[in-house]
Amino acid sequence: MLILGIETSCDETAAAIVDGTLEVLSNVIATQIPVHARYGGVVPELASRNHAEAILPVIEEALSVANVTMEDISGIAVTQGPGLIGSLLVGLQTAKAIAFTRNIPLIGVDHVEAHITAPMLKAPQSHPDFIPVEAPYMALVASGGHTALYDVEEIGAYRVIGHTVDDAAGEAFDKVAKLLGLPYPGGVAIQNTGEGGNASRWHFPRAMMKKGNFNFSFSGLKTSVRNHLEENGQPDSPEELTDLCASVQEAIVDALVAKTLKAAIETGRKTIVLAGGVAANKRLREKMTNACIGKGFTCVRTPMPYCTDNAAMIAGLGVQLLNREDSDFNDLALDAYANLRVGSPRNHRTGVRMV
Ligand code: KG4
Ligand code: ZN
Numbered sequence: 001m002l003i004l005g006i007e008t009s010c011d012e013t014a015a016a017i018v019d020g021t022l023e024v025l026s027n028v029i030a031t032q033i034p035v036h037a038r039y040g041g042v043v044p045e046l047a048s049r050n051h052a053e054a055i056l057p058v059i060e061e062a063l064s065v066a067n068v069t070m071e072d073i074s075g076i077a078v079t080q081g082p083g084l085i086g087s088l089l090v091g092l093q094t095a096k097a098i099a100f101t102r103n104i105p106l107i108g109v110d111h112v113e114a115h116i117t118a119p120m121l122k123a124p125q126s127h128p129d130f131i132p133v134e135a136p137y138m139a140l141v142a143s144g145g146h147t148a149l150y151d152v153e154e155i156g157a158y159r160v161i162g163h164t165v166d167d168a169a170g171e172a173f174d175k176v177a178k179l180l181g182l183p184y185p186g187g188v189a190i191q192n193t194g195e196g197g198n199a200s201r202w203h204f205p206r207a208m209m210k211k212g213n214f215n216f217s218f219s220g221l222k223t224s225v226r227n228h229l230e231e232n233g234q235p236d237s238p239e240e241l242t243d244l245c246a247s248v249q250e251a252i253v254d255a256l257v258a259k260t261l262k263a264a265i266e267t268g269r270k271t272i273v274l275a276g277g278v279a280a281n282k283r284l285r286e287k288m289t290n291a292c293i294g295k296g297f298t299c300v301r302t303p304m305p306y307c308t309d310n311a312a313m314i315a316g317l318g319v320q321l322l323n324r325e326d327s328d329f330n331d332l333a334l335d336a337y338a339n340l341r342v343g344s345p346r347n348h349r350t351g352v353r354m355v
Helices: 033-036 045-067 086-101 111-120 171-181 186-194 219-232 238-269 282-295 312-325
Strands: 001-008 011-017 024-031 075-081 108-111 137-142 147-154 158-161 271-275 300-301
Touching: 001 045, 001 086, 001 312, 011 045, 011 271, 011 312, 024 045, 024 137, 024 312, 033 045, 033 282, 045 086, 075 086, 086 108, 086 186, 108 111, 108 271, 108 312, 111 137, 111 238, 111 271, 111 312, 137 238, 147 238, 171 186, 171 238, 186 238, 219 238, 238 271, 238 282, 282 300
Parallel strands: 001 075, 075 108, 137 271, 271 300
Antiparallel strands: 001 011, 011 024, 137 147, 147 158
């Protein structure tokens, strides 16, 4: 079995080939970051146009790196949502056209579900963060669009334990970076600028820590940084900027680590999975790992190439859905959806059970 995965939900045009054992044969990404960086965020119309230009060369490259041809592909998995509708449609139309002309199965994959299951992919054995992972586990998915905790019982059975009540963690990084005049995407910029800084120089809020639930809130942090800048002005030395970035990063990381740990303790899960773009954050990876050691938990950090948006995670989930006994694949009526569905009942035909 060789599955072609296609991902175009936001600002990365991606294609990958994954085999039936979840071995990743290729994982190609054409990033649009330079296109959107000057606007400080993703411009939906520009994103769809760029996907339309990049999609076919990216698929060709994925086939070529995997050293296979389209004749070898046994099925297609494509991101159906959540995401920008115009962007999603480019991937969906391409996937439908290939599936129709080649007469192979087509399966719509949920982007967040793919992040949750991304560490199941077989990264090269040499990858320092590769740990074979099996459900059940507690997954923290922290990205630019979503931040939530999922109790993963098995593929397709996810219970939402907590979620952000306002901004996503990646959104908080991006918005604070914008306030500081740092480039998009803000998470990487804040991490790199804050490297070696004094993270306790300023204390920014860790919201909802005392609440009995597992929800997050990051909009107060952004306001607090804005107030700080109004009172003190922009940092007037590189050292001040470094300390400010380190302090902001620490506040976001602390909230993510505390709530994830609490959720694992209360549900009895012994494995914590870090997933989504923000899971690429070095400080989060380090702090969650140390916290897990203290509690006797296993911390599975999704290998870096599969944290930020990629098509290997889409193909990998496609393989697992098509391998299920109750698997059912989609017809050409498959449509895009904009909003979060994981953790709530779905009505499209993937044969996936949501709890
Ligand atoms: O998963 P992703 O690629 O796209 C979405 O599904 O949203 O996540 C993108 C988010 C952006 O907000 C970006 O700032 C953040 O992930 N991000 C990071 C890092 N790398 C990407 N945040 C913190 N530290 C990083 N190293
Ligand atoms: Zn994502």
